[in-house]
Amino acid sequence: MTDERLREVFEAEHARLWRSLLAHTNDAEIASDAVAEAFAQAVRRGDALRDPAAWVWRAAFRIASGQLAARRGRHEVAPRCQASPDTLPDDLVALLDALARLNQTDRRVIVLSLVGGFSAVEVGRIIDASPGAVRVRLHRARRRLRVALSSDPSPKATSRRRKP
Amino acid sequence: MTDDRLKTGLAALQRVAPRVGWDDVERQLAQSAAPTPTLDGGRGHGRTGFRFLVALASAGVVVGLILLWPDARPDSVRTGPQPADQTSLTSPSPSASDRDTETPAPDDLLDLALWPDPDVQRFTDPSEAARSFVEEVMGIPDPPLSEFRELFAGGGEVDVFGREEARQTHDRAVSTIALGSTGGRWVGGRLEGAHWFVVAAISKDVRIDSPRQEGTVSSPVTVTGRGRGHEGTVIVLLRQRFASDTLSEQPAIAGSGETLEPFTVNLAFEPPGTSAGVIVARTDAGAEEGIPSFTALGVRFGDSAGPAG
DSSP states (O other): OOHHHHHHHHHHHHHHHHHHHHHHHSOHHHHHHHHHHHHHHHHHHGGGOSSHHHHHHHHHHHHHHHHHHHHHHTTOOSOOOOSSTTTOOHHHHHHHHHHHTSOHHHHHHHHHHHTSOOOHHHHHHHHTOOHHHHHHHHHHHHHHHHHHHHTOOOHHHHHHHHOO | OHHHHHHHHHHHHHTSOOOOOHHHHHHHHHHTOSOOOOOOTTHHHHHHHHHHHHHHHHHTOOOOGGGTOTTTSSOOBOOSSOOTTGGGGSOOOOOTTTTSSBOOOOGGGGGGOOBSOTTTOOBSSHHHHHHHIIIIISOOSSOOBOOOEEEETTEEEEEEEEEOGGGOEEEEEEEEEEEEEEOOEEETTEEESOEEEEEEEEOSSEEEEESOTTEEEOSSEEEEEEEBOGGGEEEEEEEETTOOOEEEEEEEEOBSSSSOEEEEEEEOOOOOSSSEEEEEEEEOOOSTTOOOOEEEEEEEEOOOOOOOO
16 A cells, blocks of 8 residues: 555545544544544555555544543543634534533444444444444434434533633 | 434534644654564563463462463364363363362452452353453453363363354464462362453464553553554553443554564553553454454553553
């Protein structure tokens, strides 16, 4: 796998991957770090990757999960989204906050499906789960996301919290 | 209404410009250009095994000779009954006449247990203890396991076999679970009433060189080892002992061919308030419902300056 080929993969995948990680972590900095680190590891791996795009998605989510765990360890809460802090629409803020209230497994599955656009089989390959298990988990996660969205009465309040 | 908010939220997300470019990838590559620490050419597990053996022996039970010869096991291809000289690597089992006594059961021996929590669950069948460990700790449902092999009085091992697509089990052992026991009484050549627990897991495909078994760690802990597997992926996790929560997890790069290649990760974590943890290194199974190779060892949590990123 040449750097040039990986750059092509980067161009094709990085925006969707970054947005998925943003939705998963609610932290633009972690999303950026995870994308960069995953592709850097792919570059170092050279020809060992048969499917670099799939590998990068798996690696990026694992890296982001590790950083999330470290952030929780540092008791950091309510990370400030740095994507466009002054212009985030309320609906996006509400969505990110609702996703943040899901457990990590539910969040990862639903983000890969709704933001990543992956099928249940593809999600299963990324998270090491069977398609059946993914479908069940996705069904439950959607239900929990709806509940989380409907229980967010004041998106503007969370939006204010997010802005500097 | 809720679905509308979901749709508009997703649409808004699609309009957010990603804050990462290829120059960030190159920056990561430049930052990690420092050479990988040189590893000690195969002595790591031997020393670990020896110390582990000494610790166990001093506690009254010998369990871990398999850890002394990690290169010899567990990649043996199992194509038939266990060879008759299987126990040639081990201490001789006591004769029936020797066995009509109670085995040592020091309480501190249970401190070495990775699974199960002796206050919650106890297994009188070593195979069930191994199965529970693979399912509950490693997250592998319905694992194909060998029969329990007694290596010493009150100690032994169980192999975990590989599995390909469509749940087809193959003969190659990907990992081996080492088990010990406390309590019990030898009656008529059989150990009855012992409580079995997992003390370690080793694999030919992935090894942890540092930290050592029962070594003291604090955040961030640097885990070094060697491995090989599907696309060279090795996942390293730190878990609280007897709990399902993962304290920290990082992917690493190892070998994708026949030879083991070194990996290093730094795991930052918040001390969980308990004294013991488990470090797991596992490969990518490379197949749906496949069985990854895995190694697991116990560590102790020491004073920590706090997690680092």
